Amino acid sequence: MLQQRKHQPNTNFLIFCATSVNEAGLCVVIPCSFTTADGFTPKHIVWYKCEASQKFCSDADIIFHSNKNTDKKAQSGFEGRVSRLEPDVSQNNCSIIINDLKESDSGSYRLGVTGELNGRQDRFTFIPRVNVSVKVLNQKPRVMIPTLTEGQQATLTCTAPGLCSGSVPEITWTWRGAGGSESYITGNSVDFKTENLTDATQRHISTLTFNPSAEQHNTTVTCKIHFTGETTTEEASTLKVNCEFFYRIFSCSIIGRFCLSASYFELSTGNS
Known part of the structure; x- marks a missing residue:
């Protein structure tokens, strides 16, 4: 059984933007990186969306789990919309992108990391949170x-x-x-x-x-x-x-009552 810990003094979680304001229909990238306790080997990252007042997020709050074989599924509203930017968890990169944003996606997001500590399965849930705000789409094509x-x-x-x-x-x-x-x-x-x-x-x-x-x-x-x-x-x-209009102009050299030579030429003009 996994133990759940909040982050310890020798663990660290860095969020590059603590609050993100976004628009419905588009996407949000949450860039972050983490370090964990000495001896802990990270295996998977887990992202939760839960109330800021909750001390711990539960499995029902999961929006993304990098372990495709786990029985812990993402909330139905987030399935297929969340992906990580770096698939190799050993790089300590926990950045994700959430696509097809909805106004209901506004809220508090939190990171968890599962892995092994001294040969035993363990899990860290980090205290810092990301606050995402989704507004009505204002951007134009x-x-x-x-x-x-x-x-x-x-x-x-x-x-x-x-x-x-x-x-x-x-x-x-x-x-x-x-x-x-x-x-x-x-x-x-x-x-x-x-x-x-x-x-x-x-x-x-x-x-x-x-x-x-x-x-x-x-x-x-x-x-x-x-x-x-x-x-x-x-x-x-x-x-x-x-719009182009063509004009034909007739030119004639006249001596007395006779036209000795004649020529045509066209001019074009346009309006907009």
Whole structure:
């Protein structure tokens, strides 16, 4: 049976951020490292979410356990959302990432380490805590619009906020015309890609390729991001379409009543 100890004078737990304020739908990284008593060999790390008033967190409070073979399961609401950044516990790195944040994830988090002390199974629960606060999502997607010219193919780019490795968000494009009604842009090509920046961070990007028309000048295109649950965010941008007009000019050299030589040339002008 494991003994549970609070941290001893010769153990140490370092949290790089004691309080973290985050937004729903995104993720939070809790960076930390630890040392334990002499003679203790760490085997697994355990993270708990429990009330700050509790002296010890119980197995029912577990949100992550690095031992995949244990019968101590994470709380159902955290399953599949928590992962560690360093899989080798001997590096004394206890950093984790929590993806697909919910406002209910706000609270107090605590670290435990299981292992062997003098040949016996033992467990340390560290006193310092991390306070995580999750607020309503305020970040907007980033929309990039190139110069638009009527009849010339153009590609708009929308990048979702956050660099998280959780659930892939759904990205949609809509267009609002002069009448105010919202619709999907016709005759377009939409593409989606995920860029893996690190083992724990990703960037999600959607592109919209279409042929701008004069009727889309001064209309609004909106990129909408749908995260897990009901979390959404959007960014609207006004389209400015350059329209080119061609003028044919007739030039004639006249002597008396006769046109001796004639030429045509075209000028183009644009508006935006």
